[in-house]
Amino acid sequence: GAGVSQSPSNKVTEKGKDVELRCDPISGHTALYWYRQSLGQGLEFLIYFQGNSAPDKSGLPSDRFSAERTGGSVSTLTIQRTQQEDSAVYLCASSLNPGDNEQFFGPGTRLTVL
Amino acid sequence: GENVEQHPSTLSVQEGDSAVIKCTYSDSASNYFPWYKQELGKRPQLIIDIRSNVGEKKDQRIAVTLNKTAKHFSLHITETQPEDSAVYFCAALGGTASKLTFGTGTRLQVTL
Numbered sequence: 457g458a459g460v461s462q463s464p465s466n467k468v469t470e471k472g473k474d475v476e477l478r479c480d481p482i483s484g485h486t487a488l489y490w491y492r493q494s495l496g497q498g499l500e501f502l503i504y505f506q507g508n509s510a511p512d513k514s515g516l517p518s519d520r521f522s523a524e525r526t527g528g529s530v531s532t533l534t535i536q537r538t539q540q541e542d543s544a545v546y547l548c549a550s551s552l553n554p555g556d557n558e559q560f561f562g563p564g565t566r567l568t569v570l
Numbered sequence: 571g572e573n574v575e576q577h578p579s580t581l582s583v584q585e586g587d588s589a590v591i592k593c594t595y596s597d598s599a600s601n602y603f604p605w606y607k608q609e610l611g612k613r614p615q616l617i618i619d620i621r622s623n624v625g626e627k628k629d630q631r632i633a634v635t636l637n638k639t640a641k642h643f644s645l646h647i648t649e650t651q652p653e654d655s656a657v658y659f660c661a662a663l664g665g666t667a668s669k670l671t672f673g674t675g676t677r678l679q680v681t682l
Contacts, residue, residue: 498673556621558619559604559616562613
């Protein structure tokens, strides 16, 4: 079946504008994760959704970042009033269940804030 | 929370040689340790994982070892090939957590 998909693949925006990034997880996967990867850097955890439980938002870097997951499937990561330091690749991953299960990553959205 | 450290940050080996990447973790209750490979411009993909009830796991040219007492685990790649060139990330799942903590990555370059 289809893997994790993300859109858009690239996003260029001006400083101060809001952006929305979308993630479609693998069907049936209950856990969904967002990560940020700056150029040449590691995977920075942002937020984690599991079923109908309250999300783990402990990785969000500021209150300009928020995410939701509607109907236990598609997720949207929103960044308000973007700053240049928000420029990075935003990766989404899903797993069948949380914990010790393989995470399948999407291709990422490359965000550039001018 | 869990803290994972990874070394080295870069590693260059000649084709055919072995490569070893090491990670340490802080949460003694951690029980799952995957390794992901990320080729340039691509998404990370799981290559091997190990659970805390075993000390070693092999899959063809790659192996992972786990020392629970010392709280460290390592990735071993034998007979390296140019296609092994990539960034490798280790990760650990804390005892009470549902999300992975990733290491900072190792850029492996296999030269001809």
